[in-house]
Amino acid sequence: MIVxxxxxxxxxxxxIFAENICIMKKIFTILIIAAIFIACNNQxxxxxxxxxxxxxxxWTAPFGVPPFDKTTEEHYLPAFKAAMQEHQDEINKxxxxxxxxxxxxxxxxxxxxxxxxxxxxxxxxxxxxxxxNDNLQAIAMELSPLISAHQDAISMNAKLFEKVxxxxxxxxxxxxxxxxxxxxxxxxxSFVRNxxxxxxxxxxxxxxxxxxxxxxxxxxxxxxxxxxxxxxxVVENExxxxxxxxxxxxxxxxxAKSKGHDGKWxxxxxxxxxxxxxxxxxxxxxxEQMFKAYIxxxxxxxxxxxxxxxxKMAQLRLERAQLLGYATHAHYxxxxxxxxTPQNVYKLLDQVWxxxxxxxxxxxxxxxxxxxKEVPGAKLEPWDWWFYAEKLRKEKYDLDEEQLRPYFxxxxxxxxxxSVANNLFGLSFVRRTDIxxxxxxxxxYEVKDADGSVIGLFFMDFFPRESKRGGAWxxxxxxxxxxxxxxxxxxxxxxxxxxxxxxxxxSLLTFDEVKTMFHEFGHSLHGLLxxxxxxxxxxxxxxxDFVELPSQIMENWAAEPEVxxxxxxxxxxxxxxxxELIAKLEKSGHFNQGFTTxxxxxxxxxxxxxxxxxxxxxxxxxxxxxxxxxxMAKIKLIxxxxxxxxxxxxxxxxxxxxxxxxxxYMWSEVLDAxxxxxxxxxxxxxxATAESxxxxxxxxxxxxxxxxxxxxxxxxxxxxxxxxxxxGLL
Numbered sequence: 001m002i003v004x005x006x007x008x009x010x011x012x013x014x015x016i017f018a019e020n021i022c023i024m025k026k027i028f029t030i031l032i033i034a035a036i037f038i039a040c041n042n043q044x045x046x047x048x049x050x051x052x053x054x055x056x057x058x059w060t061a062p063f064g065v066p067p068f069d070k071t072t073e074e075h076y077l078p079a080f081k082a083a084m085q086e087h088q089d090e091i092n093k094x095x096x097x098x099x100x101x102x103x104x105x106x107x108x109x110x111x112x113x114x115x116x117x118x119x120x121x122x123x124x125x126x127x128x129x130x131x132x133n134d135n136l137q138a139i140a141m142e143l144s145p146l147i148s149a150h151q152d153a154i155s156m157n158a159k160l161f162e163k164v165x166x167x168x169x170x171x172x173x174x175x176x177x178x179x180x181x182x183x184x185x186x187x188x189x190s191f192v193r194n195x196x197x198x199x200x201x202x203x204x205x206x207x208x209x210x211x212x213x214x215x216x217x218x219x220x221x222x223x224x225x226x227x228x229x230x231x232x233x234v235v236e237n238e239x240x241x242x243x244x245x246x247x248x249x250x251x252x253x254x255x256a257k258s259k260g261h262d263g264k265w266x267x268x269x270x271x272x273x274x275x276x277x278x279x280x281x282x283x284x285x286x287x288e289q290m291f292k293a294y295i296x297x298x299x300x301x302x303x304x305x306x307x308x309x310x311x312k313m314a315q316l317r318l319e320r321a322q323l324l325g326y327a328t329h330a331h332y333x334x335x336x337x338x339x340x341t342p343q344n345v346y347k348l349l350d351q352v353w354x355x356x357x358x359x360x361x362x363x364x365x366x367x368x369x370x371x372x373k374e375v376p377g378a379k380l381e382p383w384d385w386w387f388y389a390e391k392l393r394k395e396k397y398d399l400d401e402e403q404l405r406p407y408f409x410x411x412x413x414x415x416x417x418x419s420v421a422n423n424l425f426g427l428s429f430v431r432r433t434d435i436x437x438x439x440x441x442x443x444x445y446e447v448k449d450a451d452g453s454v455i456g457l458f459f460m461d462f463f464p465r466e467s468k469r470g471g472a473w474x475x476x477x478x479x480x481x482x483x484x485x486x487x488x489x490x491x492x493x494x495x496x497x498x499x500x501x502x503x504x505x506x507s508l509l510t511f512d513e514v515k516t517m518f519h520e521f522g523h524s525l526h527g528l529l530x531x532x533x534x535x536x537x538x539x540x541x542x543x544x545d546f547v548e549l550p551s552q553i554m555e556n557w558a559a560e561p562e563v564x565x566x567x568x569x570x571x572x573x574x575x576x577x578x579x580e581l582i583a584k585l586e587k588s589g590h591f592n593q594g595f596t597t598x599x600x601x602x603x604x605x606x607x608x609x610x611x612x613x614x615x616x617x618x619x620x621x622x623x624x625x626x627x628x629x630x631x632m633a634k635i636k637l638i639x640x641x642x643x644x645x646x647x648x649x650x651x652x653x654x655x656x657x658x659x660x661x662x663x664x665y666m667w668s669e670v671l672d673a674x675x676x677x678x679x680x681x682x683x684x685x686x687x688a689t690a691e692s693x694x695x696x697x698x699x700x701x702x703x704x705x706x707x708x709x710x711x712x713x714x715x716x717x718x719x720x721x722x723x724x725x726x727x728g729l730l
Contacts (some may be wrong), residue, residue, distance in 0.1 A: 014101050021710065028718065034645040055079035055120050061436050063446075063457045063491060066477055069436040074136045079120050080143055084150045087114035091154055103162040107184050110164070111534045112483070118535070121147075122477050128477070131439045131467045137222055140392070144214040154192035159299065164191055179703040183534050186702075193324065195318060197375045202323055209320045216316075221598035221655035223304040227297040228269055229466050230304075233290060235265040243282035243347075245402050246271075250502045269294040270464045271471075272499040278386040279401065284375075291383035296649030299625070306648040307624040313654055314610045315619040322616075329611040333660035338667065338706050340544045342612050345663050351668060351720065353635060355729040356601065359594030364640045366392060381644045389592050397591065399509055399584040407568040407577040410462060410498055410507035413444040413514050416567020417521050418556050424690040425529065426450025429458065439465075446530055456480065456528045459493040462507065463500045469651070472496040472516050474523035474551075479538045480530040490539065492527040494520045506571055513586065515555045522554030523547075531699040544661040546706035549669030549675065550698060557678040561586070562684055566663050590728030595641060597727060601626055602643035606631050607653050607662040624648070671710060674728050 025536040052071035056079050061067060090113040097105055124143075128136050154160065167174075168188040174182065195206045199337065234256060235241060241249055249265060256266035267273045267290065274294055281287050298306035317329040326332040330342040339345045367388040368380045380388070394400050421427040429445040437459065439445060445458040459477075463725070464470070472497050480490040496516060501507045509517070523540060526547075532538035540547050557563045561582045568577035609631045613619055628647050637643065652658040675693070682689050696713040711717060 006199050010300050024630050026097075038672055043405045052087075052459065053079055053082075056116075059119070062432070062434065064488060065435055065491060066119070066438075067436065068123075068438045071123075073139065076120075076124055076136075076139050077142065080117070080146070080694070083114075083117035083120050085543075087117045088150070090114065091157070091160060095159045096466070097155070098355065101114070101166045103167055103176065103180060106163045106167050107180075107187050110187060111536050119478060122475075126475050126477060126493065127269055127438055129469050130461055130471070130493075131465075132225075133467060134470075137218075140218055141215065144218055145211045148209065148211040150192070151346065151497075152203075152210055152451075154201045155191055155449045156196055156198070156207065158196070161191045161196040162186055178705075179533055179537060181535060186536060189336075192338075194322065198323065204318060206323055207315050209323075212315060213316050213320075214297050216313050220298075220306050220309050220313070221651060223298050223306050223309075224649045224651050224655065225469050227300075227304050227649070228470055231293045232259060233267040233293070234261050235258075235267070235286070238265075240283050240286060241265060241281075243280045245276065245280060245405075247405065247499070247502075247505050247508060248276045248280070250505055251499060254502055264619075269297070270462060270497060272497060272513075273477065276384065276499075278383060283389070284387075286386070287383045287387060288381070288590075295382075295646055296647075296648075299646070301427050306654070310610075310624050310650075310654060311619060311622055314613065314622075315616055317611065317659065318613055318616055318619060328614055330608060330660040333544075333611070336494060337543045337661065337664070339663070342608060343662075345604075345608055345667075348667060348670075349608070349663060352597065352724070353601055353605075354730070355724060356594055356597040356727075359634065359729060360598040360641060361594070361638060363592060363594045364638055367640075380640050382640060385595060387641060389595065393588055393591055397584050397588040399581075399588050403581060404577075404585070405508040406570050406572070407581075408511065408514050409511040409569070409571040410501075410509055410571055412567045412571075413509055413517055414460070416563065417518055417558075419566050420518075420554075420563060421521070421525065423685040425525075425694055427455075427528075432457075454488040454489065454494060455466050456527065458524065459491070461493065461495045462498050464497040468495070468497065470497055471651075472520050472566065474540070475519045476527050476539065479535050479541070480527070480532065481535045481538055482533045490527050490530060492524050496520065506625055508571065515558050518554045518558040519551045522551035525554070526550040526698055530693055530697040530701050532701040532703055538701050540701075542702040544658065544708050545664035545667040546671070548665050549671045549710070552672035553664070553675050553693075554669050556672070556679075557684065559585070559589070560684060590609075593727045597703075597729070598637065599641055599644045602632060602635065602637050602641070603645045603650065603652075604663040604666060605635050606643055606645075606647065606650070607658070607660065610647075610653070611660040670720050670723045671718050673723035675710070675714055677722055678714060 011259075049560050053075050055075050056065040057067075059065065059067055060067075074683075094106060094109050094113070101107055124136075125140075128140050164187060165644070168184060171184055174184075186365055195203050197205060217427040234251070241252075244252075252265035252497045256262065256264045256267065256272075259266050267277050269290065274290060277290050278287055281290075281694060298304060314329075317332075321327070321329045321332040324332065326335075328342065334341055334345065339348070364380060367385065370388045370391060371378050371384060379688055390401060418427075418429045421429075426449060428448045430448065432444045432446050435444045435457070439461060440462060441463055443460045443462075445460070446454060447456045447458050449455050461468075475493050475495070477491040478488065496513075496518075498509055498513055498517075499507055527539040535541075536580065565576055568582075569575065570577075605626060611626075624647050628643070632643060647654075652662050653660075658664070678689050681685060692713050696709055700709050707717065721730065
């Protein structure tokens with residue numbers, strides 16, 4: 001018999017529901033156990049990764065030097081991700097702190113946060129400049145958007161900014177030191193300038209711009225390096241080497257052999273090969289080939305072409321500036337510099353250009369006459385300038401650059417430079433060979449103060465290689481600071497691209513290269529002699545148009561006869577450079593200054609013209625080469641001179657930090673000429689003047705307004721006349 005039950009569905013649902021509750025409880029319990037297991041496993045895995053990743057473990061080498069000898073390429077990406085997470089955790093701790101925001105728990109805590117990320121970043125990005133490869137460049141590309149997003153997540157965090165803003169609004173009631181006041185000011189402004197006050201939609205837009213700019217900048221630099229390494233001029237017939245010094249020919253023979261052209265000569269467009277070739281090669285056609293290869297880098301309408309990158313970066317920079325309420329990118333950048341406005345920059349440039357251009361025209365006329373004597377009817381071209389300028393210098397001053405080179409053995413110049421630092425500041429440099437380095441050619445020095453105390457570690461990396469970008473620079477693997485009352489010693493690196501020694505010839509420098517070494521050493525001293533509490537303000541963390549003062553003032557000692565006798569000894573005979581040769585060098589001090597000044601300033605104008613644009617549409621529709629041509633026509637640049645850096649390889653502004661700031665070398669030159677006059681007035685190694693410069697400039701970093709620092713050292717504001725007089729433009 002069949003029995004029908006009333007409401008069977010309801011009864012069944014209740015039964016099923018009750019049964020499911022039991023099942024769900026069991027499942028939930030299992031999930032919790034699984035989650036705990038996974039979390040523990042992940043934690044163990046992370047701990048294991050940290051233990052196995054030298055970048056995440058404690059850096060135990062002397063001075064806490066990066067673990068160059070233990071790190072492989074596979075370590076970088078996990079280290080960056082872990083360090084970014086650690087940094088974010090530190091930021092969260094600041095945000096979640098229930099105490100009222102104050103200087104210590106907000107501003108100071110922010111400065112101390114992200115230590116591991118900073119160390120890993122310094123190591124990685126210094127290597128991508130000095131000892132890179134395809135794998136490191138690929139990692140850099142992968143990291144670029146991640147780091148940009150990480151930085152934006154912090155700088156645009158509304159809760160974090162609210163805490164910073166609260167402290168900032170109380171600044172007049174806080175009893176802060178000048179350094180603390182500056183840190184508070186810069187921290188607050190940094191948030192505002194990075195979009196903290198923007199709407200959510202505009203923050204997102206700005207974050208995308210930042211990420212795209214970081215990628216474009218990497219691409220630009222990679223293209224320039226690839227273009228530089230790609231060109232090779234192979235000379236098969238020795239007569240085509242007429243005029244070239246033996247040292248250059250020997251180096252070219254070794255280069256050719258290393259490139260599979262044994263028995264021939266190979267030249268590159270790396271500066272140590274290019275400039276001597278342009279200066280001495282009698283073969284005009286080959287000079288033209290070398291010169292054009294150099295000035296067309298990134299301008300071949302191929303996969304390495306940089307013109308579209310230039311346009312896009314200029315466009316994005318303008319969009320970002322206007323998003324933040326600035327008229328142009330130049331206004332945005334210069335607000336934080338000594339110059340303050342584009343108008344002030346153009347005013348300085350125009351003031352000097354007015355004096356320099358007529359001098360350059362006179363120089364061109366003189367060189368044209370020399371060319372006419374040798375090649376009747378020929379017109380002076382840019383690739384002729386170095387060649388005939390050298391001839392004219394020889395004729396006017398009986399001075400040949402090759403007469404000087406034998407006295408400028410690289411090691412002697414280095415030691416002389418150390419002697420200058422010892423005479424000025426009491427520093428000594430002790431060679432260390434027990435410390436890991438990022439390339440076998442790197443030299444390492446422990447730097448000690450006059451009282452014997454250690455003040456830092458100093459790397460020096462002198463010679464070009466395909467893994468190193470061109471130029472010369474100072475950088476840091478770790479900045480000086482104070483942590484828990486103890487001084488954190490700086491680890492500073494000086495990098496150049498000087499001519500390599502050969503089997504039978506040491507590295508012999510040109511006088512310009514001597515000045516370059518002294519220049520970068522000035523930056524290095526700025527980092528080494530820093531006495532600041534906070535990372536953000538220490539060493540070279542100063543306004544862009546002030547940072548070149550320590551470097552450019554140091555160049556002055558290189559040219560002083562008293563100093564030159566310390567290091568200028570013939571590499572074979574050990575004879576000190578003759579007074580007669582020094583006198584010739586001094587007399588030729590104003591020689592070719594029209595060219596040097598105009599070539600550099602043309603690049604300053606080009607930089608400013610890109611970044612003083614006010615309309616995005618105009619940039620989008622821009623023809624880069626036409627824009628460059630029109631910029632040079634506007635200032636009436638003479639055709640015999642090409643702008644020092646054409647747009648497609650202007651790495652300072654498109655792959656470095658000098659956008660709207662290339663003028664800063666000129667601005668700082670005003671400071672350095674005026675500042676060095678203090679030493680000339682009181683003595684090259686006057687202890688009181690040197691101590692004032694160290695105390696008020698080198699030690700202070702960015703802890704006070706740069707003009708105040710200069711006035712504290714000099715006793716007054718600088719006068720442009722000292723610079724114009726030194727250049728012979730007055």
